[in-house]
Structure formats: structure tokens, C-alpha cells
Amino acid sequence: MDDVVTAALAIIGDEILSGRTEDANLAYLARWLNEEGIRLTEVRVVADDEVAIGKAINALRNSHDYLFTTGGIGxxxxxxxxxxxxVALGLGVECHPQSLAMLEDYYGKDALTDDQKRMARVPAGADLIPNPMSGAPGIRIDNIFVLAGIPGIMRGMLEGLRGQLIGGTPMQSDTIVVYAPESDIAGFVRQVQDQNPDVSVGSYPFFRKGRVGAALVVRGTESGRLAEVLAALTYQADKLGLESEAESTG
Amino acid sequence: MDDVVTAALAIIGDEILSGRTEDANLAYLARWLNEEGIRLTEVRVVADDEVAIGKAINALRNSHDYLFTTGGIGxxxxxxxxxxxxVALGLGVECHPQSLAMLEDYYGKDALTDDQKRMARVPAGADLIPNPMSGAPGIRIDNIFVLAGIPGIMRGMLEGLRGQLIGGTPMQSDTIVVYAPESDIAGFVRQVQDQNPDVSVGSYPFFRKGRVGAALVVRGTESGRLAEVLAALTYQADKLGLESEAESTG
Incomplete structure (x- = not known):
């Protein structure tokens, strides 16, 4: 039995829901988590609204090992x-002394405005997540990791968390591309999946350079098993006379 | 009082949660909905798992006027x-005669395989959403609109829905860019927001061409009010000697 550790992500921001800004953090976080042995299993995008944020936070922090948030910390x-x-955790808000010291250092103690000081506020008892890239820290409270929405800063905060979380067995994946309509290969793909329940087989159709095809992605925790299932898929494609090729994935 | 009509989106797919594929539908759907007078207020990304999908579907269809899904209909x-x-709606699954006829027409009645026939399956009682762009129809059942995950096909299905939904007052937006750190302008932005509660003011920091700044986005249903609030923000930026410029947004 694999040791599965899960995470959820709450993306906070009207600008995502209005379509003004395209989220650029989900896929990056998903891949980063996988490197740490953690699986992203749910994402919610919520508005800049205290009730909506609180509802998502409480639902996700209780149903996953870890919860990440992006956005809304400026x-x-x-x-x-x-x-x-x-509010969602029933905590007060306090000024984090280390965060305040960093702001005083950056802006000058006497020049620091109230709005700048706001950036040092954290839920009571929270810790800072050091950011080795830009200095701007994230916030950790219980199993919640509060990150910036700006991708460059968010990525720095993740660097500060590298190796800090307890992960399980990392998922590995491998891909074969078959040049055929999905409905032509659905039969043997289903058969291979049924015969190999320990490996997950996903089929993702595409139109690329004028050609129809599907990427068959196998995911599992044992690379030897992935190679076997990939070989079975390749064999079946060959048998139907379909062109296929390996594709490296992350 | 504005007539607010809301929608939610459920993005279905392991490939999004694994970081393999970046979602390209959220922002497009958000902007399309806004043109129809509908506001996207929540998004969830869920795995290819019947229980996870059902939970999201039932939560979102009951709390929003409309629910859209993308992915998992191949x-x-x-x-x-x-x-x-x-399953989530307590319905059976049936073959939609019109959808089956389209598939028979495309593949040939005698050549049609069971896997191809699968694409004609719909929740019992569902209607098809015509796709004027590629032919592949979407599915409508109650207030749920089931769309493809492939962006080009998803957009075609939305074209088939144009003018079919009952919308409310559309949100409009306008933007001014101020070249200053967010913390330098937070004071007057908050003041302008407090004085104009009928308009929503969002501040989105950026680093662009080596310059720090923030896009101040005003949103509301009356363009005259947006112009007034934008003028107030510009006046305050000028008073602080900060450079600003208009930016057109969707």
C-alpha cells in the first residue's frame, strides 16, 4: 500500500475569476509538490470575499494533509x-516581529507607513516561510501555507519550503504518443488499464501539426511497472498498425 | 440593486492536477460569461474520480445559477x-439519438464501434449544445453545461450557447496603471474604495520592463461611475507626483 500524502490549493483573487489574469501557479505548484512526494488532489478558485475564502479554507484544510493558498497578501x-x-481558524491577527523587522530594515524604521506595516500581519501564532529568492516571506499556520500570487515570488517561497514537508511515495509518469483518434484506441487502452490496476493510464487527445493523436500517460510509484505498461500500450498500437512514439514528461 | 447572475466552473481532469496540462479554459469562460451578463464566482479543479466529481457538481450546481464543466467527455x-x-443527479445514462446519428454519419453506421458510441451517452433527459464551429456538441442537463476540455472544441460549444442563457447586468471594468510600489498607493486606493462602495477597486502589482507598479482595476455596472472613480484615482496619483496611464482591459 502506498503512502499517499495529499495537498489542496486555494487560489484567491477576483482577477482570476474575472478572466483578467490567467493563473500561472497551479501547474508549477503541482509539479513542485510531486517532487516532494505530495499529490495535489483539489483546487478551488475563490473571490476576494472573507466568507468565500473561509469556507474554502476550512473545507480544504480538513480534507487534505496540506493546504496552500496563493494571492491576497499584499x-x-x-x-x-x-x-x-x-477568522476561519478562530484566531486573531498579530504583527510578526521578524517580518516587521524586515520591513523596517527595507523601508527605514521611521519612514514605515501603516500600509507597509500591514504586510507584517499574520494569523496569531503563525511562522514565516523564508524566501531565499526575493526575501519576501510566506506564512505557515498549522497545515496551511500562505503564498504570494505573483508567480516569481510564489516560487521563491516554495524554495524556502523545499524538504520541509513530509511527503509520501512520489508519483512517476511516462508517456507514449499514438497518432490515431482516441476512439480508435479506446478499446485497447481500457483493456491495458483493466489488466494493470496498480498503474493509472490517462488518455489526452490532441491536434498537433495537423495530426490527430492521443498522449497516453501512465502514472504510478514504480518505474519498472510504468515501463511494462508502456510496453503493453506500444505493443497494442503496433498490432493495429498505428504510429507511436515515446514522449518525455515531467 | 443589481441583478446578479452567477456561474461556477468544475474543471475535471488528473492532467490539470498533476501539472501536465495548464488549464486554458477558465479565463476564456470567465470573459465569455461576462459578455452574457453572468459572473463566474467559483472554480474547482477535481480529479477523474466519480466521488470527487459528484461532490463538486452537487455543491456548485446548488449554490450558483449555472454550472459549467470542462473535460472528461471523450x-x-x-x-x-x-x-x-x-450519478450525482440520481439519473441514468442514455444514448442521445441525435448525437448517435451524428456519429453514424461521421464514422459510417456499420463501422461505428462501441467506444465511438460512448460519445453519444448523456445523463437521461439531457439536451445537446450545438457546436457551430466543430460539430462536436456539448451537453445540457438542468443548470449544468458539460463542455469539452480541449480549448478549441470548448469554445465552439460556448458559441452554440451564445444568447441562450439568462444573464443579469454585465460587469464593466477599466484600468489605470500607476508606477509605484503598492504600499505607496494603498492609502489613497483604500480611501477611494471606501468613498465609492458601488464600484469595486482591485490593485494588482507587477514588475514590468524593470519597473514596479500596480494596475488599479475598477469594476461595476455603470460606466459613468467607473470613469468617476478612475478620475479620483488618477487625481490622487498625480497629487503624489506618481506617473500613471490608462490601460484598456477586457
Missing amino acids: PTHDDITVDSIA | PTHDDITVDSIA
Whole structure:
């Protein structure tokens, strides 16, 4: 039995829901988590609204080992992630002394404005996540990791978490591309999946350079088994006279 | 009081949660819905798992006027959206005669395989959404719109829905860019927001061409009010001697 550790992500921001900004953090976080042996199993995108954020936070933190949030931690009035999480957890909000010291150092102690000071606020008892790339820290409270929405800063905060989480067995994946309509290969793909329940087989159709095909992605925790299932898929494609080729995936 | 009509989106697919594929439908759907006078207020990304899909479907269809899903409607074993929605709604699955006729027409009646026939399956009582662009129809059952995951096909299905949904007052938006750190402008932005509660003001920081700034996005249903709030923000930026410029947004 594999040791499965799961995570959820709450993407916080009206700008994502309005279509103004395309999220650029989900796929990066998913791949980062996988490297740490953690599987992203649910994502929610919620508005800049305390009730909506609180509902998502409480649902996701209880049903997953870890919860990540992105967005809403800047200095402006619409940055309400810290306050919303504190309310959801029944905690107060306090100024983190180390975070305040960093801001005083950056802006100058006497020049620091109230709006700048807002960036040092954390749910009571929270720890900072050091950011080796840009300095701007993230926030950890219980099993919740509060990250920035700006991709470059978010990635720095993840670097500060590298090796800090307890992961399980990492998922590995391998891919074969078959040049045929999905409905032509659905039969043997289903058969191979049924015969190999320990490996997950996904079929993702595409139109690429004017050609129809499907990427067959095998996922599992044992690379030897992935190779066997990939060989079975290749064999079946060959038998139907279909062109196929290996594709490297992350 | 505005007439607010809301929608949710369930993105179905292991390939999104694994980071293999970046979603390319959320922002497009959000903008399309806005043109129809509908606001996207929540998104969930769930795995190819009947229980996970059913839970998301039932939560979202009851809390929003409309629910859209993307992904999982192809012919392969991992395409379980139709079955999962049927289970969630307590419905059977049936073959849609019009959809079957289209498939027979395309593949030839005698050549049609069982896997190809799978694509004609719908929750009992569902209607088809015509796709003027590629022919491949979507599925409508109650307030749920089941769309393809492949962006080009998904967009065609949306074209088939244009003008078919009952929308409310469309949101409009306008943007001013101010070249200053967010914490320098947070004070006046908050003040303008407080003085204009009928308009929503969002602040989105950026680093662009080596310059720090923030896009201030005003959203509301009356364009005259947006212009007034934008003028107030511009006035305040000018007063602080900060460079600003208009930016057109969708």
C-alpha cells in the first residue's frame, strides 16, 4: 500500500475569476509538490470575499494533509487572505516581529507607513516561510501555507519550503504518443488499464501539426511497472498498425 | 440593486492536477460569461474520480445559477464526466439519438464501434449544445453545461450557447496603471474604495520592463461611475507626483 500524502490549493483573487489574469501557479505548484512526494488532489478558485475564502479554507484544510493558498497578501485593501484565514481558524491577527523587522530594515524604521506595516500581519501564532529568492516571506499556520500570487515570488517561497514537508511515495509518469483518434484506441487502452490496476493510464487527445493523436500517460510509484505498461500500450498500437512514439514528461 | 447572475466552473481532469496540462479554459469562460451578463464566482479543479466529481457538481450546481464543466467527455475509460454527473443527479445514462446519428454519419453506421458510441451517452433527459464551429456538441442537463476540455472544441460549444442563457447586468471594468510600489498607493486606493462602495477597486502589482507598479482595476455596472472613480484615482496619483496611464482591459 502506498503512502499517499495529499495537498489542496486555494487560489484567491477576483482577477482570476474575472478572466483578467490567467493563473500561472497551479501547474508549477503541482509539479513542485510531486517532487516532494505530495499529490495535489483539489483546487478551488475563490473571490476576494472573507466568507468565500473561509469556507474554502476550512473545507480544504480538513480534507487534505496540506493546504496552500496563493494571492491576497499584499498591502492594499483587497488583500484579505490573512484576515480571512484568521477568522476561519478562530484566531486573531498579530504583527510578526521578524517580518516587521524586515520591513523596517527595507523601508527605514521611521519612514514605515501603516500600509507597509500591514504586510507584517499574520494569523496569531503563525511562522514565516523564508524566501531565499526575493526575501519576501510566506506564512505557515498549522497545515496551511500562505503564498504570494505573483508567480516569481510564489516560487521563491516554495524554495524556502523545499524538504520541509513530509511527503509520501512520489508519483512517476511516462508517456507514449499514438497518432490515431482516441476512439480508435479506446478499446485497447481500457483493456491495458483493466489488466494493470496498480498503474493509472490517462488518455489526452490532441491536434498537433495537423495530426490527430492521443498522449497516453501512465502514472504510478514504480518505474519498472510504468515501463511494462508502456510496453503493453506500444505493443497494442503496433498490432493495429498505428504510429507511436515515446514522449518525455515531467 | 443589481441583478446578479452567477456561474461556477468544475474543471475535471488528473492532467490539470498533476501539472501536465495548464488549464486554458477558465479565463476564456470567465470573459465569455461576462459578455452574457453572468459572473463566474467559483472554480474547482477535481480529479477523474466519480466521488470527487459528484461532490463538486452537487455543491456548485446548488449554490450558483449555472454550472459549467470542462473535460472528461471523450471516448476513453478515463472520460467519466457523463457517468459521474448522472450519478450525482440520481439519473441514468442514455444514448442521445441525435448525437448517435451524428456519429453514424461521421464514422459510417456499420463501422461505428462501441467506444465511438460512448460519445453519444448523456445523463437521461439531457439536451445537446450545438457546436457551430466543430460539430462536436456539448451537453445540457438542468443548470449544468458539460463542455469539452480541449480549448478549441470548448469554445465552439460556448458559441452554440451564445444568447441562450439568462444573464443579469454585465460587469464593466477599466484600468489605470500607476508606477509605484503598492504600499505607496494603498492609502489613497483604500480611501477611494471606501468613498465609492458601488464600484469595486482591485490593485494588482507587477514588475514590468524593470519597473514596479500596480494596475488599479475598477469594476461595476455603470460606466459613468467607473470613469468617476478612475478620475479620483488618477487625481490622487498625480497629487503624489506618481506617473500613471490608462490601460484598456477586457
